[in-house]
Amino acid sequence: MAGAASLHARATIVQPRAIAEPKLVRWTLIGTTLAFLSLFLFVPLAAVFYEALRKGLSAYLHSFTDPAALAAIKLTLLAAGIAVPVNLVFGLAASWAIAKFQFRGKHLLITLIDLPFAVSPVVSGMIYVLLYGANGYLGPWLIAHNVQIIFALPGIVLATVFVTFPFVAREVIPLMQSQGTQEEQAAMTLGASGWQTFWRVTLPGVKWAMLYGVILSNARAMGEFGAVSVVSGHIRGKTNTMPLHVEILYNEYNFVAAFAVASLLALLALATLGLKTLVEWRSAVALAQAEANPVVQEKAS
């Protein structure tokens, strides 16, 4: 799913008068844009908060005193807290191997890393059931050794890791590739060790792309529904993440509580968009500074 969300600074283009549309056309198009986005984005988003607060603030706040809701929040934080750092380490390792060295099959490897984006969430969860479930390939062995993966935390973490697998790698790989190896080679020549070079030279250069990947993968990790739904088993207070808890409450017609938990996830989404915009802006500033500084530019080219 290339290109859909990537670090990309945007600018307004000023249209010369000869090819500018008449004012009426312009405002019709702007109006169409706002109407379309309202129907599909703004109104549904507003509905989340409206439905959550429908019976007043105290009913809203009361939803969070439910131990099952608290357990769901904890589980979501735990699963994301494991999956995101693990994929961050993987993303950096994969970027180093792919960007700094030449080898055969590089394109195939990049395609395989992107593969989880092309897989339906339901299929992403199912493959772990086929492997580790009671009737799965490793199921009998796991039961004999009293290890539970499916319908337990490990399965939820695995599914979360799968769906967030490419995020950091796909942001960092292209940037590291464009930066080349000259700065690292200079550092090594000056006596830095491999680790020192990575920490002091490579990592600062890709920090914004890395952060961008982390923000996106965290949002997906906390919000994943389909994949986690298949492996979780929906045990209330135990294996329910926040999105799954939303589903259970909703199906029980407990709408205020369902939308209350959903409103937390919506706030997370808004915070994600805010942070994402901030990082896009900061990285554009960093890029402009690098371009204004001839020494850095010389090294990079």
Place this chain on the structure above:
Amino acid sequence: MARFKRHHALPGFGLTMGFTLCYLSLIVLIPLSTLLLRSAGLGWSGLWQTATSPRVLAAYKLTFGASVIAAGINGLFGFIVAWTLVRYRFPGKRFVDAMVDLPFALPTAVSGIALTAVYSANGWIGRHLDAIGIKAAFSPLGVTIALTFIGLPFVVRTLQPALEDLDMEVEEAASSLGANRIQTLQRVILPSVMPALLTGFTLAFARAIGEYGSVVFISGNMPMKTEIVPLLIVSKLEQYDYAGAAALGLSMLMISFVILLAINGIQWWSQRHRAGA
């Protein structure tokens, strides 16, 4: 060691490559291969039977039909949104631009219940549709609405850079040669952003086919009527029909591969097109 150093000035290739391949195999490749193994257990006739049962065919028809329509809606309106955001100034534009990514950031379950609340017969928008006899939620239209939401950012985000890269001197040249804006749009602008538009359409379509969370709430999940393929997979898994679920999963994976190839094809075609121009 000395020879190694001369060939690879930087260290860590063995470590990072080894880790990458191990992790990729354990998390992605080995689990995905179980789809193939499980479906193979059915044999050809079993696979055929699973894939062509009436309920499965109805689910495919709905999934593909709704996905194509949703991607089409996004193609048309995504173009207008991208054009407006690139070319015009209006109050709140930066906010609107950032909000286009909301479907990426909002958990699908939240999108699902929010769209259901808005488009059901007593919802803010559904109420008005209901008054003119249109049933939005719990119908194929509801599925299409959810898939439009989920695919919305793809067309906009692939078109924006392409529209920014448009050389406006060509448009000015067209105008000075007597073309009006509609002609310029048809003959100059559309052909040059067509690869981006097609890529965005394909990405939105690919995302829509596999979508689960936002659809299951608004669709009503009636077998033969509003049941999508991913939901069918879940219900097969719940009945412990692992082989049947794997066969359906495998078919979806194959479709994803074909779509990935199509996207690569579009990009190859556009690069050749550009080189030839």
